[in-house]
Amino acid sequence: MTAAPPASFADPRDRLASAIPKLRAFAISLARDSTKADDLVQDTILKAWSNIEKFDPRTNLDAWLFTILRNTFYSSLRKTRREVQDSDGIHAASLSVKPAHDGRLAMQEFQRAFDQLSPEHREVLILVGASGFSCEEAAGMMNVAIGTVKSRASRARKRLAELLHLEDGEDMFSGTDGATQAVVMRTAVAGF
Amino acid sequence: MKKEKDEDAPKRQAIREQIDENLKRVYTAALNEELPDRLRELLEQLKSKGLDKGGSA
Numbered sequence: 001m002t003a004a005p006p007a008s009f010a011d012p013r014d015r016l017a018s019a020i021p022k023l024r025a026f027a028i029s030l031a032r033d034s035t036k037a038d039d040l041v042q043d044t045i046l047k048a049w050s051n052i053e054k055f056d057p058r059t060n061l062d063a064w065l066f067t068i069l070r071n072t073f074y075s076s077l078r079k080t081r082r083e084v085q086d087s088d089g090i091h092a093a094s095l096s097v098k099p100a101h102d103g104r105l106a107m108q109e110f111q112r113a114f115d116q117l118s119p120e121h122r123e124v125l126i127l128v129g130a131s132g133f134s135c136e137e138a139a140g141m142m143n144v145a146i147g148t149v150k151s152r153a154s155r156a157r158k159r160l161a162e163l164l165h166l167e168d169g170e171d172m173f174s175g176t177d178g179a180t181q182a183v184v185m186r187t188a189v190a191g192f
Numbered sequence: 193m194k195k196e197k198d199e200d201a202p203k204r205q206a207i208r209e210q211i212d213e214n215l216k217r218v219y220t221a222a223l224n225e226e227l228p229d230r231l232r233e234l235l236e237q238l239k240s241k242g243l244d245k246g247g248s249a
Contacts, residue, residue, distance in 0.1 A: 017235045017238040017239050020227065020234070022223065024222065024223075024225070025219050025220075025223040025225075029218070029219065034225075038231055041231060042230065042234060107214070107217060107221075110214040110217075110218065114214075114215075125215055126215065126218075126219055129216070130212070130215040130216045130219035130220075131219060157208055157211050161207050166207050166211075
């Protein structure tokens with residue numbers, strides 16, 4: 001093994017392979033379907049390969065690749081928007097989630113709630129909440145102002161909290177009705 | 193009953209942290225999934241420069 005040349009002199013195409021897992025994780029978050037996600041990753045890599053001269057080597061390669069992927073996703077989504085909304089409706093009908101008593105969420109419950117969000121909300125949350133991009137980088141990828149990224153992320157978190165029944169109410173029993181709460185209170189009192 | 197009181201701020205912060213922690217778990221789980229064959233093949237092609245670097249035009 002020889003030492004890698006400085007990134008600025010290396011062919012950025014040599015770095016595409018190592019980006020595949022990250023791209024796939026992002027694609028799964030957007031598409032919620034591993035076959036579609038794999039299509040997206042493949043299209044993204046091929047587009048990046050054949051348009052590599054458009055990449056500015058002083059910038060972040062991952063951000064460039066994520067941008068290609070999300071643009072590819074949204075252009076295909078525009079063609080099939082009606083179909084996607086139908087499937088969202090089916091998903092939403094089956095959703096009922098409450099937080100566990102210790103406040104920690106089961107992974108599956110969280111995943112189900114996350115899947116209810118719009119693609120735009122899933123995107124912003126994954127970019128700024130999970131994959132470690134700054135709001136500024138996310139703004140560049142999404143082609144919107146930084147303020148838009150922040151407000152969209154805030155709305156997306158709020159929506160997610162609503163779906164998980166975390167948001168309203170003053171205490172950990174939020175999401176339960178009055179009768180349930182009364183029983184809980186009595187139980188708590190009886191415990192002393 | 194709009195509640196923007198300061199006493200709600202720690203609760204909102206806790207919810208936010210809980211959400212972000214779970215987002216990272218969702219993302220990391222996807223990141224750690226085994227690649228399907230076609231992406232592994234693509235990755236191998238990229239590594240071995242099996243795609244033609246000059247011939248994209």
